[in-house]
Amino acid sequence: MKSNFIRFTVFLILACLVSWQAGLRADGLIIVNDPNNPRALRLKYHHVDVKIRDLTAETSVDEEFENPTGQRLEGTYLFPVPAGAILKKFSMFINGQEMQAELLSADKARTIYEDIVRRQKDPGLLEYIGRDVFKVRIFPIDPRSTKRVKISYAEALLRDSGTVSYSYPLGTEKFSSENIDEVTVRIDIETTDRLGSVTCLDQAVKIERQGLNGATAVYSARNVRPDRDLSLSFTSVRSGPGALFLAHRIEGDDGYFRLNITPDLSLKDVPSQPKDITFVLDTSGSMAGEKLDQAKAALLFCVRSLNVNDRFEIVRFSTEAEALFGLMAPADRENVGKAESFISGFNATGGTAMAEALRLSLAGKKTEGRSRIVVFITDGKPTIGETAEDAILGIVRQDSGPAARVFPFGVGYDINTHLLDRIAEITKSVRTYVEPKEDIEVKVSNFFKKISDPVLTDLTLTFTGPVSVSKSYPSLGELPDLFKDSDLSIVGRFKGDGPVKAVLEGMANGKKQRFEFDVNFPKTETANDLLPSFWAFKRIGYLLDQIRLHGSEQELVDEVTGLARKFGIVTPYTSWLILEDEARQVRDNRLDRDQQIFGSAVPQPAPEMMEKSKKSYDAMKEQSGAGSVRASRSIQNFNSMETLPGVGGGSRSEDEPIAMEKRVVNGRTFFKTSEGWNDPEIRTLNDRKVVRIGFGGDEYFELLKNDPGVAAYLSLGGSVRFLHKGTVYIVSEK
Numbered sequence: 001m002k003s004n005f006i007r008f009t010v011f012l013i014l015a016c017l018v019s020w021q022a023g024l025r026a027d028g029l030i031i032v033n034d035p036n037n038p039r040a041l042r043l044k045y046h047h048v049d050v051k052i053r054d055l056t057a058e059t060s061v062d063e064e065f066e067n068p069t070g071q072r073l074e075g076t077y078l079f080p081v082p083a084g085a086i087l088k089k090f091s092m093f094i095n096g097q098e099m100q101a102e103l104l105s106a107d108k109a110r111t112i113y114e115d116i117v118r119r120q121k122d123p124g125l126l127e128y129i130g131r132d133v134f135k136v137r138i139f140p141i142d143p144r145s146t147k148r149v150k151i152s153y154a155e156a157l158l159r160d161s162g163t164v165s166y167s168y169p170l171g172t173e174k175f176s177s178e179n180i181d182e183v184t185v186r187i188d189i190e191t192t193d194r195l196g197s198v199t200c201l202d203q204a205v206k207i208e209r210q211g212l213n214g215a216t217a218v219y220s221a222r223n224v225r226p227d228r229d230l231s232l233s234f235t236s237v238r239s240g241p242g243a244l245f246l247a248h249r250i251e252g253d254d255g256y257f258r259l260n261i262t263p264d265l266s267l268k269d270v271p272s273q274p275k276d277i278t279f280v281l282d283t284s285g286s287m288a289g290e291k292l293d294q295a296k297a298a299l300l301f302c303v304r305s306l307n308v309n310d311r312f313e314i315v316r317f318s319t320e321a322e323a324l325f326g327l328m329a330p331a332d333r334e335n336v337g338k339a340e341s342f343i344s345g346f347n348a349t350g351g352t353a354m355a356e357a358l359r360l361s362l363a364g365k366k367t368e369g370r371s372r373i374v375v376f377i378t379d380g381k382p383t384i385g386e387t388a389e390d391a392i393l394g395i396v397r398q399d400s401g402p403a404a405r406v407f408p409f410g411v412g413y414d415i416n417t418h419l420l421d422r423i424a425e426i427t428k429s430v431r432t433y434v435e436p437k438e439d440i441e442v443k444v445s446n447f448f449k450k451i452s453d454p455v456l457t458d459l460t461l462t463f464t465g466p467v468s469v470s471k472s473y474p475s476l477g478e479l480p481d482l483f484k485d486s487d488l489s490i491v492g493r494f495k496g497d498g499p500v501k502a503v504l505e506g507m508a509n510g511k512k513q514r515f516e517f518d519v520n521f522p523k524t525e526t527a528n529d530l531l532p533s534f535w536a537f538k539r540i541g542y543l544l545d546q547i548r549l550h551g552s553e554q555e556l557v558d559e560v561t562g563l564a565r566k567f568g569i570v571t572p573y574t575s576w577l578i579l580e581d582e583a584r585q586v587r588d589n590r591l592d593r594d595q596q597i598f599g600s601a602v603p604q605p606a607p608e609m610m611e612k613s614k615k616s617y618d619a620m621k622e623q624s625g626a627g628s629v630r631a632s633r634s635i636q637n638f639n640s641m642e643t644l645p646g647v648g649g650g651s652r653s654e655d656e657p658i659a660m661e662k663r664v665v666n667g668r669t670f671f672k673t674s675e676g677w678n679d680p681e682i683r684t685l686n687d688r689k690v691v692r693i694g695f696g697g698d699e700y701f702e703l704l705k706n707d708p709g710v711a712a713y714l715s716l717g718g719s720v721r722f723l724h725k726g727t728v729y730i731v732s733e734k
Contacts, residue, residue, distance in 0.1 A: 083131060109132055131169075249522055288348035318350035405481070430639075433629045
């Protein structure tokens with residue numbers, strides 16, 4: 001066990017240093033015809049401009065290569081593109097002469113790729129088998145000179161279940177000898193019909209709307225070598241909300257899906273759905289000073305931002321609770337003025353009568369056609385009146401009913417996160433925590449902007465067809481309200497396949513609304529291979545919350561551990577669980593030492609790293625304090641994330657998952673150890689056929705010829721272990 005501890009803890013530290021930027025891949029590449037300098041060229045910059053008009057995309061690329069050596073080199077420029085792409089323009093000049101590019105079909109491209117693998121002993125290009133390729137010979141490449149290449153091509157995009165997808169080959173960057181100074185990809189989308197959802201699972205891509213029919217997506221990074229292609233999907237719709245459906249499924253396994261539903265942006269001029277909102281502020285003695293000043297400013301902003309058809313109430317509480325109106329009052333000029341005077345007179349003094357404040361804020365029944373929201377701001381634990389957690393939660397369950405949403409805002413560290421988180425759980429809302437150095441006014445104001453214009457409330461989503469959906473996040477029975485300028489994003493698992501009718505129902509301006517979307521759950525789909533990891537993040541976030549709020553049931557811990565290990569989701573809260581689990585399985589002879597995903601690659605101990613992980617996990621189960629607040633915030637980030645952390649070479653904050661040297665292939669996360677790349681799916685089989693193959697030999701290329709589906713796995717490197725169609729393949733360079 002001690003050796004496992006040493007290996008695993010050091011692995012975590014090395015993984016943090018490696019991050020997602022090390023040893024990875026770029027788009028166009030130049031293969032040098034010199035065995036002594038196989039990767040002599042360096043890609044200095046790479047700029048891409050993409051124009052998408054409905055189902056047509058034109059991609060323009062500008063990149064510059066540098067020969068940093070003192071030798072004259074000869075090379076071949078290659079650029080893999082989707083089958084059927086049309087070369088629009090190619091520009092490269094050598095000695096004043098413009099070179100001509102040749103477009104080769106996927107069959108001819110395959111021969112080139114395999115030949116390069118044999119000569120260069122690098123299988124990276126195998127992942128592009130099945131694509132066409134532009135090819136041009138380059139000579140001479142003078143010592144310490146540069147070659148600039150400009151290329152543009154057009155392609156027809158396909159619409160599947162209403163979703164259009166575009167992919168750019170950003171993953172060939174590994175053929176640059178060093179990191180690239182600058183990589184930018186700009187994608188402009190314009191649709192004839194109204195643009196619906198636009199999504200990309202890469203966190204480095206920023207998406208901005210450009211009116212009702214357009215959007216711009218930008219990826220920008222410096223000193224990087226991105227490790228995978230950039231993929232983006234969107235929908236266009238004529239009326240009503242738009243739905244974007246993505247799926248991933250390996251044949252014979254349950255699938256993964258993501259459904260994004262976007263409100264009709266043309267509703268901007270329609271009166272907002274009326275809401276009843278209660279602002280509750282803790283004015284106990286601990287709020288004195290800057291905290292109370294910021295909170296008062298936030299409430300003034302919210303009150304002044306109410307819509308004309310809203311109603312509101314304000315409750316302040318310390319030793320006792322006090323309501324301004326005693327009922328929901330119209331948000332007219334007179335009442336807003338009264339609220340401003342009331343808020344301005346708040347002073348910090350006394351204890352914390354939280355239970356009484358909750359009773360006042362939840363008093364009265366929901367009015368049909370109006371959403372009901374409570375914004376609850378506190379910096380302390382209940383000290384006056386009812387203080388028992390279960391009793392306070394009973395008040396919330398009894399008085400809130402199925403309709404009220406209570407959004408807790410915890411300020412500072414001296415709060416009961418366990419209580420506030422459970423209030424959010426019961427009322428199907430989200431919690432927010434403001435640490436001592438953060439601005440309460442900014443947090444509350446930004447939140448209110450998001451929820452100020454509900455489009456659909458009291459949502460239900462059903463799927464009708466030959467498919468069963470499970471483990472969806474958010475749960476289909478606990479869907480949040482849908483607001484303007486936001487998406488309803490659902491990710492889950494599914495069994496079965498075929499056409500399905502997705503029906504979304506909700507309330508808008510007092511009337512029941514129904515929207516139907518036709519989606520097709522596939523039997524097999526190799527695209528969208530980040531979806532399994534994305535789902536796993538959501539699932540782990542849900543399970544960690546259950547452990548925090550309801551106790552450490554062993555089956556929950558086992559599931560977190562299994563998912564974290566399988567998908568490489570190593571956080572301060574999962575690393576301790578993974579170590580304990582693997583040590584136990586090895587001790588009980590249920591796990592071979594060479595099957596440990598996080599083992600065998602590191603030589604020296606780092607106990608301080610594991611001690612930090614243990615403290616983080618222990619803090620997750622605490623009810624108050626700085627560690628508890630940070631744990632709650634981190635797990636909330638799991639539940640609310642819309643992109644995968646770490647993809648695309650981005651930086652990582654302390655709360656985000658620890659980056660590891662890993663790759664996602666066909667929805668599986670492969671891990672790098674001293675033995676090469678390892679597929680965790682190998683561990684799922686007790687009785688398995690094992691085939692050992694030497695890298696680059698006759699058997700290697702025969703396997704590739706007979707089963708092209710293995711190309712994605714083989715492209716990882718010369719040493720790789722993977723499961724494919726019930727057989728474990730062990731490829732070795734030795």
